[in-house]
Amino acid sequence: MNAKLSRRHALGAMGAGLIAPVAARAADKGTLDGALWFSTQSDAPWQSRKVPALAPANPANFFGIDATVNLAKPRQTMRGFGACFNELGWVALSALTPADRHAAMATLFARDQAAFSLCRTPVGANDFARGWYSYDETAGDFDLKRFSIANDHQTLIPFIKEAQSFRPDLQLWASPWSPPSWMKKNGFYAMAKPWPGGKDTGIRDDQTGHEGEDHFIQEDRYFDAYARYFGRYVQEYAKLGITIGTVMPQNEFNSAQPYASCCWTPEGLARFLPFLGREMDKVGTKVFFGTLERGNPALLEKVMADPKAAAVIKGVGVQWDGKRALPEIARHMPDLEIWGTEWECGTASNDWHYARYGWTNLHRYITFGASAWDYWNAALPTGGLSGWGWPQNSLIVVDPKAKTWRLTPDYWLMRHVSSYVQVGARAIPVDSFLGFDDHLAFRNADGSLVLIANNAQGQAQRVRFGVAGKVLEVDLPADSLNTLVLPASALA
CATH class of the missing domain: 3.20.20.80 (Glycosidases)
Structure with missing residues (x-):
């Protein structure tokens, strides 16, 4: 099925009220085991994507980080x-x-x-x-x-x-x-x-x-x-x-x-x-x-x-x-x-x-x-x-x-x-001095991190998030909303 037909299929399922369960998949080399990523564009809702493996942060790439998920400063408890x-x-x-x-x-x-x-x-x-x-x-x-x-x-x-x-x-x-x-x-x-x-x-x-x-x-x-x-x-x-x-x-x-x-x-x-x-x-x-x-x-x-x-x-x-x-x-x-x-x-x-x-x-x-x-x-x-x-x-x-x-x-x-985002999760600041602040993050009680990443641009956007001393680099599709779920083990 080509990409265009795949999108039509997803929209047809949405209109009929059918939502296919996300099949469990083995971690691929270079992807983050246990992580989830769903992306929505105007004509393609809730598309599953692979989450890249986190890279180690180091002084050489410090200035390449676009936004930092500040786990050390949890904010309000979500109801x-x-x-x-x-x-x-x-x-x-x-x-x-x-x-x-x-x-x-x-x-x-x-x-x-x-x-x-x-x-x-x-x-x-x-x-x-x-x-x-x-x-x-x-x-x-x-x-x-x-x-x-x-x-x-x-x-x-x-x-x-x-x-x-x-x-x-x-x-x-x-x-x-x-x-x-x-x-x-x-x-x-x-x-x-x-x-x-x-x-x-x-x-x-x-x-x-x-x-x-x-x-x-x-x-x-x-x-x-x-x-x-x-x-x-x-x-x-x-x-x-x-x-x-x-x-x-x-x-x-x-x-x-x-x-x-x-x-x-x-x-x-x-x-x-x-x-x-x-x-x-x-x-x-x-x-x-x-x-x-x-x-x-x-x-x-x-x-x-x-x-x-x-x-x-x-x-x-x-x-x-x-x-x-x-x-x-x-x-x-x-x-x-x-x-x-x-x-x-x-x-x-x-x-x-x-x-x-x-x-x-x-x-x-x-x-x-x-x-x-x-x-x-x-x-x-x-x-x-x-x-x-x-x-x-x-x-x-x-x-x-x-x-x-x-x-x-x-x-x-x-x-x-x-x-x-579970009841009892804490909202987490997403800080950026580069203007990459159109995102939200939440830490669940089980330690998992939910990152809602927005791309309002008309073209794909690469964003590098600093998370728990590591780097998550993702290519956000054009004009898209994205939910990424990182397991607690990835943030240790």
């Missing part, structure tokens, strides 16, 4: 990578046969594939729900007598259960897009008029809201009821064998949207957080601040200045323009754990260009100390349209009519970082 369980994702996957759905889910969660370990799920409806719902829409039900997760038994719970069949130790965190509508000042789930061509929600002019205002009713009885609402949610999921390990009080608390949303001020969140912390302590669930979608670190600093609120917060979730706040958060709050909570959604283009943009974002988050990074939609139907009119990217695209599915370039980017 995991994953995506979000959304209702429309399960609706899309449900159009497949059980066997095909199982195969699609395997690409995300099987340990020999993307091996996702930390995922997000919504508390009630989000913009990729089938429609608006909360777990208690009975006005004035402060005792939560009508609380019910019945809706989730149709979609989110089977979605998560299918993932757990591959990954029983899957970690989950959750956040709401909107509280029950009766807990909000406008009495409505959305906060803005529809976009042109978007869903007509029936929201009145006097029900719209704005950034910088508290739209949750700022009274203790509402704070108390809402905190217990979180507690009931965690408890009901726990009864099903689904542990919610972390919650965040509000998705994008500065954004008034034409779908489920609720704006808060930092002061309003600071008032609520002690109530939430009290209830989450009862169920053993951590509280993170977020999700922060603005590049303004003062929004977090104001909350952390409140001692009662700060005592509750164990970390911060950052997404979208919040990435601009990362340097300040990392500099001034080095003990606060950072999670990248949502890939920027795209417009259903699902192309290589956007995957390349995703790499730039991911690299920024890890460089500034993020210990987790989650994609957004795990799966969507063709067109990727939300119920409120925004087409977005996904890792898996399902054609409901043809009952087929395919993987997108975003999937391969996620797999490059998630497949071999």
Whole structure:
């Protein structure tokens, strides 16, 4: 089979959801025994390559080293990578046969594939729900007598259960897009008029809201009821064998949207957080601040200045323009754990260009100390349209009519970082005074090294990495992402 046909074969397998296992091979002379290398270009995903043997480093080749993997200075401990369980994702996957759905889910969660370990799920409806719902829409039900997760038994719970069949130790965190509508000042789930061509929600002019205002009713009885609402949610999921390990009080608390949303001020969140912390302590669930979608670190600093609120917060979730706040958060709050909570959604283009943009974002988050990074939609139907009119990217695209599915370039980017970086790995600096710094490295607990090497150039690029006093010289294909796994024995 020639190279061109081989690439077509790989793409055909990707489109059908077939991933051939990597056959074990004996070490060739001049290659590194026990090492792995997978490379992805726009038209050739996950190509296996041979890893050259490490060469001894010596003063004569010191200035020939392009980048140094600094094993002596491990950084943040990694919590995991994953995506979000959304209702429309399960609706899309449900159009497949059980066997095909199982195969699609395997690409995300099987340990020999993307091996996702930390995922997000919504508390009630989000913009990729089938429609608006909360777990208690009975006005004035402060005792939560009508609380019910019945809706989730149709979609989110089977979605998560299918993932757990591959990954029983899957970690989950959750956040709401909107509280029950009766807990909000406008009495409505959305906060803005529809976009042109978007869903007509029936929201009145006097029900719209704005950034910088508290739209949750700022009274203790509402704070108390809402905190217990979180507690009931965690408890009901726990009864099903689904542990919610972390919650965040509000998705994008500065954004008034034409779908489920609720704006808060930092002061309003600071008032609520002690109530939430009290209830989450009862169920053993951590509280993170977020999700922060603005590049303004003062929004977090104001909350952390409140001692009662700060005592509750164990970390911060950052997404979208919040990435601009990362340097300040990392500099001034080095003990606060950072999670990248949502890939920027795209417009259903699902192309290589956007995957390349995703790499730039991911690299920024890890460089500034993020210990987790989650994609957004795990799966969507063709067109990727939300119920409120925004087409977005996904890792898996399902054609409901043809009952087929395919993987997108975003999937391969996620797999490059998630497949071999184990929970508990340490991020390792990759230093270069020559500009060869567009790489990431991680050291697993078993001593193996995972090097994610990027080549954004339009031609092949030779890079010499200094590793453990040795030299790894690799020829990175043009416009490629590469995952290299070096066994602990090679670094001794």
